Amino acid sequence: MNIYKPDLMDVLEVNQHTADIKSVKIAFKDKSKQQDFAFRVGQFGIFSAFGYGESTFNICSSSTWKDYAEFCFRRTGKVTEALWRIEPGDTIGFRGPYGNHYPTDEWEGKNLIFIGGGIAMPPIRCAIWYALENREKYGRITIVYGARTVGDLVYRDELDKWAGYKDVKVIRCVDPGGETPDWDGEVGFVPAVLEKASVPADNSVALVIGPPIMIKFSLPVLSKMGLADKDIYTSLENRMKCGVGKCGRCNAGPVYVCKEGPVFNLEQLKRLPEDY
Template identity: 70%
Template structure:
């Protein structure tokens, strides 16, 4: 009997503590045949499970070009993530996916890319950044603005440096006022304001903005002023999910099922939906 709720087994090959309460985990399929077949689009998500504790939904934050492993990143906040926090190399967990639509990267060809992320929203942007860097000729200038509450809350910090070394890639990092340390060399301020101050070209741009609702809300007027249409502004909605396949009934925003038609949508699409998110 085909069982859509039964996960595949994946083995933990590395874990990394990113902040005091955020970890990233790399996993590979136990079945090597499956590892070769498996394909996904950046922006899609998976449902990861610690047996005995349950399942949680996370973006697959590795690039779809990487065949050796899948990566996900989470904050320790509940029963399942407490269990995932304790994972060590060699442990086996469950994976279902990929689910959702992913980023329409084909439509982004020839465009400048602007990535705006806040806090734990970096992982779902990171996969798109790596994808863009690996297909560098397809895209124009890349601007990355990433901020967190404090210096200690920034994730994938070493990769920010790697990205900045690529030609025509600008990386601006920031922390909320009061979140800086004495040796902090980045900007101080909230992501929308820092992005505004950073300036730069807006023509022919695609924006991917993911973060807390307040950050997205304050970013939109700035994008409007820059003349970037809302159909060129993408986000990823991260509603609570259980089944991942449009049955369990909780991730919908109006008739839009985030697990199936999302999680990625444009601001223009989002504005047509009821504000039930």
Template identity: 50%
Template sequence: MKNLYLPELVTIEDITNEAPDVVTFRLVFKDEALKESFEFKTGQFGLYSALGLGESTFCIASPDTRKGYIECTFRKSGRVTGALAAMSVGDTMGFRGPYGNAFPIEDWKGKNLVFIAGGIGLPPVRSVIWSCLDKREDFGDITIVYGSRAVADLVYKEELAHWEERDDINLVQTVDPGGETPEWKGKVGFVPTIVKETAPKADNTIAVICGPPIMIKFTLSALEELGFSDEAVYTTLENKMKCGVGKCGRCNVGDIYVCKEGPVYTAAEVKLMYNDF
């Protein structure tokens, strides 16, 4: 019988400590056949199990251009994430997925890209960034604006350093006022303000944003001011989920089931939704 709620076993192949209480796992399916056949699209999510303690929902933070493994980045905050964070390389956990829709990256060929993320909102954007960087020649200018509360809270520090070095990416890093350190070379200010300052050209450009609800709200209006159309702005909604397959009834925003019809939406779609966030 096909059991929707049965997780697959995965092994933790690598662990990176990103920031205080934030870790990235690289996961590989135990089942050899599945390891070969597993496919997903950038933007999709999964349910990760600390077997015996429960499941949590995170996006797949690695790009679909890289096969053989998946990555997830999460903040230790509850029973499941606490148990996962205590695990070591070689340990076994569970995975169900991939679920949900994806970013229509194919449709963006020839366009400029702006990625905007705040705090722990970078993981879903990071998978899009790498998906695009792995096909760099398909796209025009790439701008990344990433901010967090404090320098320590920036995730993917190694990758940020790498993007900083590349001359085919314009990376703008910022921390909230008061979150800077003496060594900090980036900007100081809230993400929406920095987006306005950076002022990427709206013409022929796609924007992808993810972060806390308040950041998304103000960034959307900043982008609107800069002339971005709502159809050119993408975001990914993160609601609480248990089943991931449109049954358990908690991720809905009005009549929209985020787990099945989302999590990726354009700003135009978000604006049509019920105020149920």
């Protein structure tokens, strides 16, 4: 078996969220593969635009959805430019699922705090839907999601849906200057909004994904709220090539992020070299 050979996927639906972010629903051309496909939230795939190359994206649908998988991407370069042009009915390639996953079993019985910035909503969204579809296993859910401007928020319709669930609090924010006249969310940077929100942190775990600066300033807030390092999770986005531990492209010191990550808790991250 060739581990680099992608599966062929039908593009079912494409949705544009912002000026440079789209999400895509895909299903295996081989129907039996679609039925057998299993992954855990937090894992990623390697998606190919034929003739252009491969890119790594989180699988942002919940693992409980069986008819399709979804990914969401920002147009940044060669492959994502090509993916930007795909339409329903087109074919793309997929390898995966790869990497470890969010420890949703260990999180059972806990309150969940999800903190995301910008394009980081998709990797959190899969975990939010998973928790909502297994509602009885988890306590309170708090979602803090920020973007530069109102127009940069992704999955906006779902933010409103989540807020309708029992014991779910959704705090939306945009950077100062990014609000519109009808904006009814917070204005401020994610760490400051998190601090101001006085989110109860008893018996809680947090998943924080976003730009490095947002993560950097959110971590001390979470610690001050009383969360232990082992209860604060994030996902690393090191550049990847093979995705399966062969090429050495993704390493963080001695750790292959594609195999041992991308999900790490803060206790594990503190054991990696300084710049991680």
